[in-house]
Amino acid sequence: MEIVDLFSGNYVVALSPMDGITDAAFRKTQVEIAKPDLVFTEFVSAEGLAHNAVRLFDQLLYSPEERPIIGQIFGKDPDSFYLASIILCHLGFDGVDINMGCPAKKVTQHGAGAALIDRPEVAAKIILATKKGIADYQNNPKIFYKLNLKQKVLDIIERNLKYSNICVETPYMASLPIHPISFSIKTRLGVSEPVVDRWISHLCSFSPDFITLHGRTLKQGYSGLANWDEIAKAAIICHNSNVKILGNGDLTSLNMTREYCAKYDTDGATIGRAAMGNPWIFNNKTASFQEKYQAMLKHARHFTDIFPHRRFDPLRHHFLLYVSGHPNASALRQEIVKLTSIDQLCTLEAAITD
Numbered sequence: 001m002e003i004v005d006l007f008s009g010n011y012v013v014a015l016s017p018m019d020g021i022t023d024a025a026f027r028k029t030q031v032e033i034a035k036p037d038l039v040f041t042e043f044v045s046a047e048g049l050a051h052n053a054v055r056l057f058d059q060l061l062y063s064p065e066e067r068p069i070i071g072q073i074f075g076k077d078p079d080s081f082y083l084a085s086i087i088l089c090h091l092g093f094d095g096v097d098i099n100m101g102c103p104a105k106k107v108t109q110h111g112a113g114a115a116l117i118d119r120p121e122v123a124a125k126i127i128l129a130t131k132k133g134i135a136d137y138q139n140n141p142k143i144f145y146k147l148n149l150k151q152k153v154l155d156i157i158e159r160n161l162k163y164s165n166i167c168v169e170t171p172y173m174a175s176l177p178i179h180p181i182s183f184s185i186k187t188r189l190g191v192s193e194p195v196v197d198r199w200i201s202h203l204c205s206f207s208p209d210f211i212t213l214h215g216r217t218l219k220q221g222y223s224g225l226a227n228w229d230e231i232a233k234a235a236i237i238c239h240n241s242n243v244k245i246l247g248n249g250d251l252t253s254l255n256m257t258r259e260y261c262a263k264y265d266t267d268g269a270t271i272g273r274a275a276m277g278n279p280w281i282f283n284n285k286t287a288s289f290q291e292k293y294q295a296m297l298k299h300a301r302h303f304t305d306i307f308p309h310r311r312f313d314p315l316r317h318h319f320l321l322y323v324s325g326h327p328n329a330s331a332l333r334q335e336i337v338k339l340t341s342i343d344q345l346c347t348l349e350a351a352i353t354d
């Protein structure tokens with residue numbers, strides 16, 4: 001389904017992008033258990049993509065069942081966004097999203113992420129470059145071959161295309177009759193204080209298909225509560241400009257999500273942290289520990305299949321969240337932090353499911 005069509009139905013409930021969390025294994029597990037309306041990749045550096053950083057392409061792996069899927073990029077250099085957006089289009093993403101919300105110092109100290117809220121002229125150049133990349137690709141998908149990417153990058157792109165079941169010879173776009181690629185932005189309320197009137201109006205002047213708004217400032221990081229009254233203000237600005245808006249921040253159930261979308265008049269919302277260890281949040285189900293154990297196994301299998309070269313360690317963090325609330329959680333935690341393989345996870349089956 002095209003992204004723009006998603007918005008013609010009920011509230012859009014999406015999985016929020018989370019760096020180091022929502023990788024291809026996480027998302028595949030998620031969509032197999034309870035499919036969000038939309039998913040995003042973790043954010044990927046536009047400059048890195050433009051400078052042949054082959055390792056970043058692991059973050060752009062996705063399986064076809066995840067569609068619609070949007071690739072998210074961050075950075076500070078408009079030319080890199082132009083190139084990166086063409087690469088994302090060639091990889092068959094249904095949309096390109098710009099991160100203008102990351103509060104991490106390693107990102108903001110370079111003027112990227114949420115720091116762009118205080119750099120509206122640079123933000124404008126980045127938006128225009130990304131839109132041009134998408135438009136140029138849609139006009140002529142063969143433009144990808146004019147980027148003169150290094151052979152090692154073409155090879156890794158071929159690997160990604162195969163994983164996503166896309167014919168390597170025929171660009172994905174060219175194989176479809178009409179498939180508009182969406183353009184969107186994810187941002188925050190402001191840097192130190194909410195500046196929704198100025199900032200959201202600025203973004204809307206470039207007519208993105210939608211904006212995702214996390215109801216905190218950069219300065220807040222993840223502290224305090226998301227301010228949904230500011231999201232509601234932004235929703236009015238967006239709707240006056242014919243731009244859709246997804247609210248984001250502190251949603252902990254599907255019912256709460258729908259309630260907030262109605263109350264604050266957004267077109268939908270994204271759910272992040274509450275989906276960790278709880279993929280059932282998207283179908284409103286309360287899972288048993290038997291089901292949670294099966295989800296852990298599924299997640300671990302997808303992870304080792306997709307990233308055979310990676311260490312098992314990042315999975316432990318997810319497993320700890322799957323068993324949160326378990327009557328033997330503390331004993332299980334001590335075992336989980338030592339896990340190094342699926343076989344070892346299997347030895348915990350009885351302890352988790354009994």
Ligand SMILES: Cc1cc2nc3c(=O)[nH]c(=O)nc-3n(C[C@H](O)[C@H](O)[C@H](O)COP(=O)(O)O)c2cc1C
Nearest residue numbers: 016017018019042043186214249250251271272273
């Ligand atoms: C570990 C972690 C990584 C994140 N990485 C990204 C990211 O790559 N891109 C992005 O736009 N937001 C990122 N976020 C922000 C989330 O998408 C979301 O806006 C935030 O967690 C608030 O939503 P929540 O309360 O539903 O978790 C990240 C958040 C966390 C906790």
